[in-house]
Amino acid sequence: MKTVSYDICSERNCRGDRSADDILSAFCVSCVSAYLKAIEDGCDRIIVVLTRQSGYTKTTSRSTKAIAYSYRNQYPKLTETMLTRASRYNESLKGLDQYVKEGRIITIQPTTSKGFSRLEKDKNKILSMYNDGYNQCYELLDTIKEFYGIK
Numbered sequence: 001m002k003t004v005s006y007d008i009c010s011e012r013n014c015r016g017d018r019s020a021d022d023i024l025s026a027f028c029v030s031c032v033s034a035y036l037k038a039i040e041d042g043c044d045r046i047i048v049v050l051t052r053q054s055g056y057t058k059t060t061s062r063s064t065k066a067i068a069y070s071y072r073n074q075y076p077k078l079t080e081t082m083l084t085r086a087s088r089y090n091e092s093l094k095g096l097d098q099y100v101k102e103g104r105i106i107t108i109q110p111t112t113s114k115g116f117s118r119l120e121k122d123k124n125k126i127l128s129m130y131n132d133g134y135n136q137c138y139e140l141l142d143t144i145k146e147f148y149g150i151k
Helices: 020-026 031-040 062-070 076-102 123-147
Strands: 046-049 105-108
Touching: 031 046, 031 076, 046 123, 062 076, 076 105, 105 123
Parallel strands: 046 105
Antiparallel strands: none
8 A cells, every 4th residue: 555645845846947937836736636646646545634624615815816916917827826726726626525425535624614714823723623633533533444444
């Protein structure tokens, strides 16, 4: 059985003779699509840990649109990447759901992430989300063992 860990850095190769626009746009690649890389690499059983609750859909904020607009001439690929990030993320989640239905992927995600920001500093909120994930993993332990053929 192949055990591999993927993170967002696998999408961020900044070496070579890539332009600044290419490099900057790579930093906006959706993290959720790392499961596709795992499938491409031959993994047939995958656990995906998400940071948003089931049913979450990403939207493009007005501030993101304004920032993208300000860079449109200097970094057109970055602009396009920023403006399409939400739709790519949402499409990737739809694909992920299909793999979950097929039984090829198990997801672990919070029961709720409302009121929780990407830069959350409230230790109680962080601890609450940690405990939520820990409890879910504990409840899924038998399912995960079965998923990987562990007795």
